[in-house]
Amino acid sequence: MIMTTHPEVWLVALPVLGGAVCFALGARARHLVVGLVLLLLAGAAIATTVKLWRDGPYIHEMGGWVAPLGITWNIDGLAVVMLLLSTCVGIVVSVYSLFYFHRDEEGRHRENYFWPLWFFLWGALHALFLSSDIFNWYVTLELSGLAAVALISLSNKPEALAGSMRYLLLALFASLFYLLGVTLLYGQYGTLDLNGLSRVVQSTPATTVAMGLMTLGLITKAALFPLHFWLPPAHANAPSPVSAVLSALVVKGGFYILLRLMTQLWPPAMSHLLAEGLGVLGASAIVWGSYHALRQARLKPLIAYSTVAQLGYIFLMFPLMMAGWTSDADMTSRAWAGGIYQVVAHGLAKASLFLAAGVVIHARGNDDLEGLRGLGEKLPMTATAMALAGISLLGIPPGAGFIAKWLLLTGAVSSGAWLWAAVMILGGLMAVGYLFRILRRLLTHVDDLQIHRPPRTMEACALVLAILSIGFGLSALPLFSVLRIGAGDVLGVFLEVSP
Secondary structure (H helix, E strand, C coil): CCCCCCCCHHHHHHHHHHHHHHHHHHHHHHHHHHHHHHHHHHHHHHHHHHHHHHCEEEEEEHCCCCCCCCCCEEEEEHHHHHHHHHHHHHHHHHHHHHHCCCHHHHHHHHHHHHHHHHHHHHHHHHHHHHHHHHHHHHHHHHHHHHHHHHHHHCCHHHHHHHHHHHHHHHHHHHHHHHHHHHHHHHHHHHCHHHHHHHHHCCHHHHHHHHHCCCCCCHHCCCCCCCCCCCHHHHHHHHHHHHHHHHHHHHHHHHHHHHHHHHHCCCCCCHHHHHHHHHHHHHHHHHHHHHHHHHHHCCCHHHHHHEEEHHHHHCCCHHHHHHHHHCCCCCHHHHHHHHHHHHHHHHHHHHHHHHHHHHHHHHCCCCCCCHHHCCCCHHCCHHHHHHHHHHHHHHHCCCCCHHHHHHHHHHHHCCCCCCCHHHHHHHHHHHHHHHHHHHHHHCCCCCCCCCCCCCCHHHHHEEEHHHHHHHHHHHHHHHHHHHHCCCCCCCCCCCHCCCC
16 A cells, blocks of 8 residues: 555665665575565656656655654655656666676675665665755765765775775765755754755855855765766776666766755855856866767776766756746756756666676676777677667767757757857767777677677666667657656746647
């Protein structure tokens, strides 16, 4: 009964319970638990979407305690889209991981720790997307960050250990800044609930300082330039399924909270300057990340720097959104929808690329770009997955990235923000350069190429996510239909029409 009345609860409870059980079981029993958790999670995500569609946005009061005494969850279209992305990517990555860690004795040993850590991370992310309490966001950020650090170090490579330690230190400092901002807001207004704060917040010096501190912490969590330097070594040296969830999901947590604060809490007079600053950093990230992706000699570092660049597009939504906040509601909603669609498109495509990179490492023993030569013939499913994911990242039809970047680009042009438009076009051209470095080598013929044949299921998982990234490019209406539920009057203008 609770699965239908409160399905959102299980999106958090199932991974946490599954992680605790997996820690105590052997391999065979653990895999049965994993399968059961994945099946039930898919059902909970579908039930949550159906409930939102049927009843509209709603609030879940934890334990029956109303805010400000209790913690509330806010379930609207934006939250459900993020939950669907997390559930979809998480299920595919979990199936992939069932085969990834079985190559040798060391791999099976690492699997003992992977499942509890991954499930705890997954549950924390779902709690983050559901929450509307600024302190509870701090708790979920810490839980997801600590689990991510441990997952990165599972590979036992010196580079991974160094990357995880750098990530840990930056994550702790980022959390400290965010928590200081939360403390200032609580001391000023006496509540932590986002809806309650939005009714009383004012443009005071304390609020301005809190906004600066919280933003600094969140952009560090989101790996926005120039606070991105922890991301490439962490993502490039982690086990491939870990790299996939870090890039597709974990870095989106900081962005999601920042988006909620910008659209629901900070007074518009304070938000405009902050939005312009985020736009400058986003544009810099596009150029900087793309430049370094062009210079990489290994596949996973190239994909990691591509993440830095692609995250920059997401942050361009803030200045574009604020530019029409009071004058052009259609432009504001286009920028908002484009930014969220970029989150989804990037999550699916980048997870696919990292899973495909894991297949390449399984087949060749390393991820050197030169080692890709001839793999297109030997691993056609993997080559197809990388090509389809690349189409989405390039922002060309029929990839989902095309819809996202077209919305952002048209918003920039219609508002006269020619600098943002030029940066997006330049980033697209640079993406052609670094993605074709991969595809050109994959399609090169090599005589008598010897590889270690990877499991077909691993190849299929990468291909499934790549196909989804194309599917959402062929039809954006299903996602927009969910996204507009609960969107504000201004943000909902564009979403009320068929894209």
